[in-house]
Amino acid sequence: MPGETVWKRVVIVGVGLLGGSIGLALRQRRLAEQVIGVGRVGHAPRAAVECGAVDAALDRLEVAACEAELVICCAPVQQIPELVEACAAVMPPGGLITDVGSTKATLVEQIESGPAQSHFCGSHPMAGGTASGVQHARADLLVGKLVVVTPSVATPPGLVERTEQLWQALGARTCRLSPAEHDAAVACTSHLPHIVAAALAGATPLELLPLTASGWRDTTRVAGGNAHLWRQILEENRLPALRALENFAKVLNQWQSALERGDGHALEQLLDAGKAIRDSLGS
């Protein structure tokens, strides 16, 4: 892309899989003069320097952010408002803060009730993986992926474009949704699958595990994710997740009823409906 912005100092807060991959991509694509990593819990992320994900690591967010042009918060979602406020308090005028939090309405509401609003535009990259940690970071993690940018009515318009340009420069596609639209969508596409996978694993007697095959393994894979992080996500997005679960329970009732009646035709219709949607995505 011609004429791409080169950011002066970029600070990545929380340099794990996603933060590390963003750092690697910024550096390899020469999109930043300097990329600084800050640890999530006040420790300088030295592993991120060793991996080449950042140029340098600092342990104090205020020190890192005071000359930053861009801060990307890759911390757990419930810590993001506080981190955004801390950055906004020391950043130069015009500095942009975005995040990668997987829920948005609560977070944006908290940030917009304070002075950080003039710096902040939310983001949610639809990218991740089974492995966590900066050692699994890849410069191409975001290439071809979708990043949802979630401005609210209060977000300064210039910030929205700059946020979109950031992700596009890293190889991602972007779309805009309001924080509430975003949360309802990811409740369906991400939080409900996690609940379903964890419930399915939890409903399986341990002694039957030797009788599982690839179907069980794939369907339950995400249940192996970090339970504490997922608690936070579900707490943040409680009502949209509940609506998605209620809707799923209705579909499951149709299955139960078809099995009770021994209605093979209804079962095949339900199977076809699921297959049609699954197949329309590709493998």
Added chain:
Amino acid sequence: MPGETVWKRVVIVGVGLLGGSIGLALRQRRLAEQVIGVGRVGHAPRAAVECGAVDAALDRLEVAACEAELVICCAPVQQIPELVEACAAVMPPGGLITDVGSTKATLVEQIESGPAQSHFCGSHPMAGGTASGVQHARADLLVGKLVVVTPSVATPPGLVERTEQLWQALGARTCRLSPAEHDAAVACTSHLPHIVAAALAGATPLELLPLTASGWRDTTRVAGGNAHLWRQILEENRLPALRALENFAKVLNQWQSALERGDGHALEQLLDAGKAIRDSLGS
């Protein structure tokens, strides 16, 4: 394994992914003098010959089976009793018939009500894959996998051992379950995951598919399977599948209640319970 049986003529009925992989393995391991493929619908499976999965293809089961020492039925589960009876009617004394059907109680009951019983011992290999068709067959598909052998009280004991030896010679492990025990187990470990995956895909609005990531993709993968075959499986295993679904719905109710109450502690317990079981399997 020293002194492994070499079967004289083995007939594979239905040479798809599983039947083809069995044929490849029998031939590569030199466990059969001759492997004959019979098509599921009366057509000689020429593709199986081209793939090297069988030595020759025949279109008439009776012709293939009349000199067979071993027949392995890899057809859809509802066709198996009829195929087993047709084979048993022409096979030499002492001939063994087994199958790979994924439900067992109904099938065994049907077979045991007729004369084929003295030839038959059921099997269910816990192996498969996303791809179907003989072109995806692999000689090592069964290596290290579990095959459940499902004798009933009426199965002649010698047949059970010969069936186990067959699978072990192909590199699989074996265990024995009664047909009813088997069906209750796979309802939990295979049929319920399929229902859940298809229900999850079916509950996802098409317009949200661009917002799905690897979590949704993995959790719904099996929903892309053959709907007509799955209808048969669920019809055959209706009551065990219904019991498994009812049990799953109870676990899902706990999730719903925790979300309604906003009970983060309960959510984390549910997440932990699912993760513990998922993690005990490995990736």
